Amino acid sequence: MSSPLNVQLEHYEGPLDLLLDLIRKQEIDIYDIPIARITAQYLDYMQRAAELDIELGAEFVYMAATLIHIKSRMLLPRDPALAEAEAEEDPRRELVERLLEHERFKHAAEMLYQKRIIEEAVWSNPQIRQFLDEEEPGLAVTLFDLVKVLQQVLERARHRPVYEVAGEDVSVPEMIARLKALLERTPAAEALSVRELFERQPSRRAVIAMFLAILEMAKMQAIRLVQRDLFGDIAIRRHRRFGEVFSSPEAMAAIEEGYR
Amino acid sequence: MEVFEVNPAADPAEAATLPEPQTDGADQRLRAVIEAIVYVAEEPVTAAQIAAALGQPEETIRRVLEALAEEYDKPHHGLAVRHVAGGYKMATKPEHHEAVRAFVKSLKPPLKLSLAALETLALIAYKQPITAPEIMEIRGVQGAGVLKTLLERKLITTAGRKNVVGRPILYKTTKEFLVQFGLKDLSELPTLKEFDELRRLALEEPATDPGSGEGAA
Amino acid sequence: MEVFEVNPAADPAEAATLPEPQTDGADQRLRAVIEAIVYVAEEPVTAAQIAAALGQPEETIRRVLEALAEEYDKPHHGLAVRHVAGGYKMATKPEHHEAVRAFVKSLKPPLKLSLAALETLALIAYKQPITAPEIMEIRGVQGAGVLKTLLERKLITTAGRKNVVGRPILYKTTKEFLVQFGLKDLSELPTLKEFDELRRLALEEPATDPGSGEGAA
Numbered sequence: 001m002s003s004p005l006n007v008q009l010e011h012y013e014g015p016l017d018l019l020l021d022l023i024r025k026q027e028i029d030i031y032d033i034p035i036a037r038i039t040a041q042y043l044d045y046m047q048r049a050a051e052l053d054i055e056l057g058a059e060f061v062y063m064a065a066t067l068i069h070i071k072s073r074m075l076l077p078r079d080p081a082l083a084e085a086e087a088e089e090d091p092r093r094e095l096v097e098r099l100l101e102h103e104r105f106k107h108a109a110e111m112l113y114q115k116r117i118i119e120e121a122v123w124s125n126p127q128i129r130q131f132l133d134e135e136e137p138g139l140a141v142t143l144f145d146l147v148k149v150l151q152q153v154l155e156r157a158r159h160r161p162v163y164e165v166a167g168e169d170v171s172v173p174e175m176i177a178r179l180k181a182l183l184e185r186t187p188a189a190e191a192l193s194v195r196e197l198f199e200r201q202p203s204r205r206a207v208i209a210m211f212l213a214i215l216e217m218a219k220m221q222a223i224r225l226v227q228r229d230l231f232g233d234i235a236i237r238r239h240r241r242f243g244e245v246f247s248s249p250e251a252m253a254a255i256e257e258g259y260r
Numbered sequence: 261m262e263v264f265e266v267n268p269a270a271d272p273a274e275a276a277t278l279p280e281p282q283t284d285g286a287d288q289r290l291r292a293v294i295e296a297i298v299y300v301a302e303e304p305v306t307a308a309q310i311a312a313a314l315g316q317p318e319e320t321i322r323r324v325l326e327a328l329a330e331e332y333d334k335p336h337h338g339l340a341v342r343h344v345a346g347g348y349k350m351a352t353k354p355e356h357h358e359a360v361r362a363f364v365k366s367l368k369p370p371l372k373l374s375l376a377a378l379e380t381l382a383l384i385a386y387k388q389p390i391t392a393p394e395i396m397e398i399r400g401v402q403g404a405g406v407l408k409t410l411l412e413r414k415l416i417t418t419a420g421r422k423n424v425v426g427r428p429i430l431y432k433t434t435k436e437f438l439v440q441f442g443l444k445d446l447s448e449l450p451t452l453k454e455f456d457e458l459r460r461l462a463l464e465e466p467a468t469d470p471g472s473g474e475g476a477a
Numbered sequence: 478m479e480v481f482e483v484n485p486a487a488d489p490a491e492a493a494t495l496p497e498p499q500t501d502g503a504d505q506r507l508r509a510v511i512e513a514i515v516y517v518a519e520e521p522v523t524a525a526q527i528a529a530a531l532g533q534p535e536e537t538i539r540r541v542l543e544a545l546a547e548e549y550d551k552p553h554h555g556l557a558v559r560h561v562a563g564g565y566k567m568a569t570k571p572e573h574h575e576a577v578r579a580f581v582k583s584l585k586p587p588l589k590l591s592l593a594a595l596e597t598l599a600l601i602a603y604k605q606p607i608t609a610p611e612i613m614e615i616r617g618v619q620g621a622g623v624l625k626t627l628l629e630r631k632l633i634t635t636a637g638r639k640n641v642v643g644r645p646i647l648y649k650t651t652k653e654f655l656v657q658f659g660l661k662d663l664s665e666l667p668t669l670k671e672f673d674e675l676r677r678l679a680l681e682e683p684a685t686d687p688g689s690g691e692g693a694a
Contacts, residue, residue, distance in 0.1 A: 013376050014401035057402050100456070101398060107455040108382035109375060115441040116371060121357035122442070123364050123517050124350060126302040127569065131581040288553040293576045296555030296569040300577055303584075313580040336505040338513030352513040359510045362530050363518045420665050429667055 009048055015063035016102040018045060023099070030099060033092055035074055039067040070095060170206050173256045175213035180246060183223070183238050191226055191235035216255055220245050290316070294324050304347025304439065345438035346445055371413065371440055377406040381415060385437070386452060389419040389430035407431065415440065507533070511541050521564025594623040598632060602654070602666060606636040606647035624648065632657065 012018040022041050023030055043064060049056050073091035090096075170178075179197075186192060194214065201207045214236060217223045222245040223236045245251055297310055307325055311318040325348050329341040332350075338360075340353050352360050373381070383395055396402055410416040419432040438445065514527055524542055528535040542565050546558040555573050558565055569577055600612050609624060627633040636649040650663070660666060 013379075014399060016400035059400060059402050063400070098398075098400065102400065103459065104452045104455045105379050105382050105386070105398070107458060108386060108449075108452070109378035111450065111455075112378050112382055112385075112441055115443070116373075118354050119440060119442045120370055121354035122351045123360060124302075124352075125517050125519075126350075127300050128302045128581060131300060131574075131578050285552070291553050292555035292570065293573045294555065296573045296577050297580045299556055299567075300569060300581065305580075309583065310580060313583040314576060335502070336508050338509035338511065339516055350516075352517055353509070356510050356513045359531060360513045360517050363514045363522065363526075365519045417659065418665070418667060419659070420661055429671060 009045070009052055009054065014057070015042075015060050016099060018042065018060075019063070019095075020099055020103055020106075030096060033096065035067065035071050035092060039064075039071050042067055066095065170209045172209050172212045172216065172259045173252065175206075175209040176216060176252070176255060179210070179213050179217065180222070183236075183242070186238075188238050191237040194225075194234045194236060197236075220251060220255075222246065290314075290320070291324050291328065294321065295328060298325070298328065298341055298348055298350050301349070304344045304349040306347040309347075342442070343444045344442055345435045349439075373409070373413075374406065376401075377409050380406045381410055381433070381437070384410070384416055384431050385433050385446065385449060388432040389422075390432075391422050391428035391430055393428055395431075507531075507537070508541050508545065511538065512545060515542070515545065515558055515565050515567050518566070521562045521566040523564040526564075594626050597623040598627055598650075598654075601627070601633050601648050602650050602663075605649040606639075607649075608639050608645035608647055610643075610645055612648075 010021070012021065019038065019042065022028075022038055023033065028034065028038070046056060046060060046064060070091045182192070197210055197214075198207050201210050214223070214225075217236075218225055221239050221241045223242070224239045225234055225236055227234045239245075293314065294310060297313075298305060307318050307322040310316075310325075311321045314321070325341070329343065329348065331337070332339050332341045338353055338356050339350055341348050341350055379399065380395060383398060384390055387394070387398075392407060395407075407416070411418075413436075414434055415437045416431050417434050419430040421427040422430050433446070437443075443449065510531065511527060514530075515522060524535050524539040527533075527542075528538045531538070542558070546560065546565065548554070549556055549558045549567075555570055556567055557570050558567055597612055601607055604611070612624070624633070628635075631651055631653040633648050633654065634651050636647040638644040639647050654660075655662065
C-alpha cells in the first residue's frame with residue numbers, strides 16, 4: 001500500500017487533522033473522497049503508530065470505526081428507484097462537513113497567528129503611572145482601619161522574638177480599666193496612638209485584649225477613634241460621654257459579665 | 261464611516277498657502293488634550309470615557325479621535341492611534357519594529373501559543389459562547405487542555421453555564437484577546453465563509469459543493 | 478545597521494516614478510522611525526544613540542529630532558518632545574495635566590489582587606461561609622491582611638459568627654464579587670472538580686487516556 005506518510009510518522013492533534021492531511025497532500029476532492037483508499041491509509045497510520053509505540057487517543061479508534069462504517073454503506077447497492085426520486089444522502093456527507101469545519105478553524109488559527117506577528121512588532125509606552133494618585137486621603141475611621149493596625153502589629157510581633165510572660169494574662173475588663181486610667185491621666189484634647197498602645201503590650205494575648213478593650217470602649221462611647229488620613233495612625237481620645245459612661249457601675253459590670 | 265475634518269484647510273487653495281492646521285484655540289486644545297490622554301492611557305480608551313471625563317459630547321470626541329488616527333496614519337509618523345478592542349490606543353507602527361526594538365527596555369514576553377491553542381481560540385472566537393464538549397466535538401480531539409492555557413493568558417473567560425445536562429461551563433473571548441490580536445472588535449474577524457473562499461482560490465476547486473450550505477449546523 | 482527595507486515608499490524605483498510632493502520617502506521614514514524611538518524609550522535618547530542604531534550621521538538625526546521637537550511644540554499637540562539631560566524625551570505638556578488627571582481619575586481601576594489575596598478570595602468563594610482560622614489553616618500562612626483588602630474592595634463581607642470556641646467571624650463573597658467576576662450567581666463558579674479536570678487535561682497534553690471520561694475522584 002502506498003502511503004503519503006512514508007518518510008516519518010507525523011504527529012496529529014486528532015483524527016480530523018490526519019484525515020485532512022491525507023486528503024490535502026494527495027489533492028483529493030474533498031467532496032468526493034475515495035473512502036476505501038483513505039480508510040486504508042488511515043488504518044495504515046494507526047498500525048505504524050502502534051508499531052512505534054505511539055499512543056493514539058480513543059478518538060482515533062472511534063474515527064477508524066466511522067470510516068469503516070461509511071465504507072460499508074458505500075458498498076451497499078443503491079436502490080435504483082430511490083436514486084431516481086431523491087438523491088440518497090451521501091454517507092460521507094457528515095464527515096465532509098466536519099472536515100470542512102475543522103479546516104475553517106485551521107485557517108482562522110493561521111489568521112490569528114498572522115495578527116499576533118504584527119502585534120509583536122508593535123510597542124506601547126503608556127505613561128499612566130505619573131497620573132495615578134496615591135490613595136485618596138480623608139474618610140472617617142472605620143472598624144476596619146483598626147483591624148489594619150492590629151494586623152500590622154501582629155505581623156511585626158510574629159517576626160520578633162516573643163517573650164511571653166506566663167503570668168501576664170490580662171482580661172478584657174482589666175484592660176479597659178487600665179485604658180480608662182491611662183485616659184484619665186491624659187489631657188482630654190490629646191489622643192493616644194493605637195499603634196503605640198499595641199506595641200507596649202508584652203504579649204500577643206495582651207495585644208488582643210487591648211484591641212477588644214478599644215472596641216468595647218468605642219461601643220460604649222467612652223472613647224472616639226480619630227485618624228488624619230486613611231493610612232495615618234489611628235488614635236483614641238476621650239469621648240465627651242467618657243465620664244458619664246464610667247459613672248454608672250452597671251456598665252463595667254456588664255462588660256465583666258460578657259467576658260466571664 | 262464618515263470622518264469629520266477638524267482641519268478647515270480642506271480647501272486646496274487654502275491648504276497651499278496655509279500648511280498648518282488652522283483651527284481655533286478651543287479645537288486645538290481639545291485635540292491636544294485627547295492626544296495626551298491617548299498617549300497616557302494603558303488600556304484602549306473609548307470616546308465615551310474621554311467624553312465623560314472632559315464633559316464634552318461623545319460625538320465631538322469621536323471625531324477628534326478619528327482625525328487623530330488619520331493624522332498619525334500618515335507615513336511621516338512612526339506612531340499610530342489604532343482602533344483596538346473598541347477603543348483607541350497609541351503604539352509604534354509595525355514597519356519600524358527593527359529599529360524600535362533596540363530602544364525598548366522591557367521586552368514583552370511573546371505570547372507563545374501552540375497551533376492547538378490557536379485553533380481552540382479561533383473556535384471560541386467564532387462560536388462563543390461555547391462549551392468544552394462542543395469544542396472537543398468540532399475539533400475531534402478529546403483534550404480540552406489548551407483551555408487552561410487560554411484562561412491563564414486571559415484570552416478567554418467563562419460566560420456562565422449552558423442549560424443542558426451537566427450544565428457545562430460556557431467560554432467566550434475577552435477584551436485582552438482583542439488587544440493581543442489587534443482587533444477592533446469581533447466583527448473585524450473574517451467570516452468563516454471567507455475562509456472557504458480562500459481555500460477554493462488556493463486549490464482552484466470548482467465552486468459546486470454540497471457542503472457550503474450548512475449554515476444550520 | 479540598515480533598517481529601511483520594509484517601507485515600499487523607500488524603494489528607489491517607486492520613489493522615482495511617484496514624485497512625493499514635499500519630502501521624499503526616505504526622509505519621511507527616518508522621521509517616523511525617530512518618532513517611534515523617542516516614544517518608546519524610557520530614558521532620554523541622544524542623537525548619537527539613534528545614529529548608531531540606524532547607521533546614519535548624527536547630524537542628520539539631530540536635525541530630525543529638532544524638527545520633531547518643533548512640530549510637537551505647536552499648540553494642537555498635547556505631547557512634547559523635550560530636550561532633557563542631553564537627550565530627547567516624549568512627554569505630555571504640563572498645561573494638559575489637569576485634563577489628563579481628570580481622565581485617569583474617571584477610569585475604573587481594574588481588579589488587581591495579590592496572589593495571597595486571590596488565594597484567600599478563592600477559598601472564601603468556594604468554602605463560604607468560612608472563618609479566618611480556617612483560611613489560615615488551609616493556606617498554611619497567616620493571611621489576615623488579605624481579608625482586609627478583600628473587605629475593602631467589597632469583594633467579601635462578614636456573615637455572622639461560627640459557633641465554635643472563640644466564635645470566629647464567618648466570611649462570604651458579595652454581590653460586587655459576582656459583578657467583578659462576571660457571574661450571575663455562585664452556581665456559575667466552576668466547581669473544583671471542573672477545575673481539576675482542566676488542569677489534568679492540560680498536564681496530559683495530547684489526550685492519550687481512553688477512559689478519561691470521569692475517572693477523576
